[in-house]
Amino acid sequence: MSIQFKSILELRKMLDTKAISSEELIQETLQLASKLKLLNCFVTMNKEASIQKAIQIDKMAASNSLLSGIPLGQKDLFCTEGLRTTCSSKILSNFVPPYTATSVSNLEAAGSITIGKTNMDEFAMGSSNETSYFGNVHNPWKKGYVPGGSSGGSAAAVAAGIIPAATGTDTGGSIRQPAAHCGITGIKPTYGRVSRWGMIAFASSLDQAGPLARTAEDCAVLLNIMSGYDPKDTTSLDVVNTDLTLTLNDSLKGLKFGIVKEFHLEDLDPAVQKSFDDSKALYESLGVEFIEISLPNISASVPTYYSIAPAECSSNLSRFDGIKFGHRTEHPEDLTDLYIKSRSEGFGDEVKRRILIGTYALSAGYYDAYYKKAQQVRRLIKNDFENAFGLVDLIMTPTSPSTAFSFGSKGSQNPVELYLEDLFTISANLAGLPAISIPHGRLNSLTIPIFKPLIG
Amino acid sequence: MDQEIVRTICYLARLEIDQDRAEKIEQDLEIIIELIGELSSIDTTNIEPLYSPLEKTALKHEDIVNSDNQKEKFLQNAPNSNDDYFLVPRVVE
Numbered sequence: 001m002s003i004q005f006k007s008i009l010e011l012r013k014m015l016d017t018k019a020i021s022s023e024e025l026i027q028e029t030l031q032l033a034s035k036l037k038l039l040n041c042f043v044t045m046n047k048e049a050s051i052q053k054a055i056q057i058d059k060m061a062a063s064n065s066l067l068s069g070i071p072l073g074q075k076d077l078f079c080t081e082g083l084r085t086t087c088s089s090k091i092l093s094n095f096v097p098p099y100t101a102t103s104v105s106n107l108e109a110a111g112s113i114t115i116g117k118t119n120m121d122e123f124a125m126g127s128s129n130e131t132s133y134f135g136n137v138h139n140p141w142k143k144g145y146v147p148g149g150s151s152g153g154s155a156a157a158v159a160a161g162i163i164p165a166a167t168g169t170d171t172g173g174s175i176r177q178p179a180a181h182c183g184i185t186g187i188k189p190t191y192g193r194v195s196r197w198g199m200i201a202f203a204s205s206l207d208q209a210g211p212l213a214r215t216a217e218d219c220a221v222l223l224n225i226m227s228g229y230d231p232k233d234t235t236s237l238d239v240v241n242t243d244l245t246l247t248l249n250d251s252l253k254g255l256k257f258g259i260v261k262e263f264h265l266e267d268l269d270p271a272v273q274k275s276f277d278d279s280k281a282l283y284e285s286l287g288v289e290f291i292e293i294s295l296p297n298i299s300a301s302v303p304t305y306y307s308i309a310p311a312e313c314s315s316n317l318s319r320f321d322g323i324k325f326g327h328r329t330e331h332p333e334d335l336t337d338l339y340i341k342s343r344s345e346g347f348g349d350e351v352k353r354r355i356l357i358g359t360y361a362l363s364a365g366y367y368d369a370y371y372k373k374a375q376q377v378r379r380l381i382k383n384d385f386e387n388a389f390g391l392v393d394l395i396m397t398p399t400s401p402s403t404a405f406s407f408g409s410k411g412s413q414n415p416v417e418l419y420l421e422d423l424f425t426i427s428a429n430l431a432g433l434p435a436i437s438i439p440h441g442r443l444n445s446l447t448i449p450i451f452k453p454l455i456g
Numbered sequence: 457m458d459q460e461i462v463r464t465i466c467y468l469a470r471l472e473i474d475q476d477r478a479e480k481i482e483q484d485l486e487i488i489i490e491l492i493g494e495l496s497s498i499d500t501t502n503i504e505p506l507y508s509p510l511e512k513t514a515l516k517h518e519d520i521v522n523s524d525n526q527k528e529k530f531l532q533n534a535p536n537s538n539d540d541y542f543l544v545p546r547v548v549e
Binding site for chain 1: 461462465466468469470471472473477481484485487488489491492493494495496498500503504505506507508509510512514515517526529530532533534535536542544545546547
């Protein structure tokens with residue numbers, strides 16, 4: 001029986017009934033990954049260690065962990081001890097972390113098996129997975145089309161059925177948008193719910209890790225285990241997390257969903273518009289009431305994000321200097337030259353662009369006009385959400401303004417064209433809200449309800 | 457955004473741009489700065505900046521040594537090191 005396209009719970013059943021052993025499951029998964037290598041989902045495979053762990057699991061008594069023996073992919077910005085972690089960048093192309101990120105440790109302690117590290121936009125900066133040093137990831141639904149980004153490798157590997165689920169990170173939509181373009185489900189949790197320790201930082205006040213899977217149930221299973229208080233992350237939430245699987249089948253009757261009037265959905269790609277309308281009708285048939293709401297400052301979310309995220313990125317990425325780890329230039333004239341050449345050789349164009357914008361926004365004379373101003377507007381955006389959640393339980397928007405597009409068709413002339421892809425996703429990161437991208441119909445015909453914050 | 461500003465930012469960020477790409481990068485930065493400049497029209501009088509969505513002070517903990525010395529493990533990733541130190545080009549003549 002093929003394991004391709006099986007969910008975590010289906011694989012669990014196969015393992016429990018001895019229809020397959022852990023070792024066989026891992027071997028088949030690795031074969032699938034090899035067969036579908038052209039998609040370029042993985043940067044590094046973890047073949048030997050995966051097989052060894054599976055053999056150990058087969059020898060052990062039956063586990064009550066849902067994830068025991070389940071193959072997963074980890075986005076290549078989670079540090080994994082002894083397993084190369086590149087952030088899809090030349091500057092980290094030889095980096096083997098001495099420790100493992102907390103969220104990955106949680107998943108591995110529950111028995112899951114990391115079969116490989118998934119491809120991504122370099123340092124998670126991109127919406128199409130075209131900025132990876134290791135090449136584009138292909139959308140498994142359509143050759144030559146983007147899988148979305150930045151967690152494009154995770155989304156493509158899950159959509160292609162190689163693995164049931166994978167981790168991703170979401171700074172401005174990097175879990176939800178690739179989930180949308182690949183027709184799977186992805187969750188960006190509430191800021192602070194999943195530890196950021198060991199996750200290579202892009203924009204610290206926006207980054208949050210979460211799951212991508214083909215079913216909502218698998219996402220819930222993964223997020224349950226990834227979540228939890230971590231004293232090693234100073235922004236980790238010290239709260240008791242509820243079991244997300246318990247409410248999966250709750251009725252939606254009586255819930256109020258907000259539709260944002262400022263989004264002008266009538267101007268969208270007709271395919272996205274139709275899917276949105278179909279979703280709305282479906283939810284209405286399940287007893288949901290739709291209410292028009294206003295988020296007056298929502299149109300400022302893209303410029304706000306593209307001031308804050310590059311500023312935080314320029315600060316975070318200053319650690320890549322060619323001294324302690326990562327790429328170092330070969331013949332520097334002096335120490336300053338070593339820094340400049342190592343960084344310039346190691347970073348790709350999009351990363352450089354964002355570092356430069358961030359450096360500019362934080363420099364003397366511009367700080368108040370760009371960085372501080374953006375953080376003030378961010379509060380206005382958060383206040384708008386708080387007001388809206390006085391009226392509705394959830395907010396529903398499309399995930400992306402368009403369906404998946406072909407390689408090179410957006411952003412090569414004007415980078416802002418690609419930045420506008422994040423229009424519907426960015427505001428949840430600015431306000432720290434949880435959000436989910438749910439497929440509706442084929443390939444990126446999606447809806448994205450933004451949930452009421454779990455933490456006020 | 458002119459060449460002089462781009463040169464200064466590049467130096468501050470310890471980056472250099474290939475000459476043949478300089479014009480395109482300058483153009484891109486101009487467009488992005490124009491995008492974030494749109495915020496200037498929003499009235500933010502008396503609005504406190506929101507630097508983190510949680511708005512809580514970073515947790516503090518006692519400064520207790522809680523792991524073994526992992527010097528060798530960390531030096532393994534260094535492009536150039538000896539037994540104890542990361543090595544860099546000479547900085548003092």
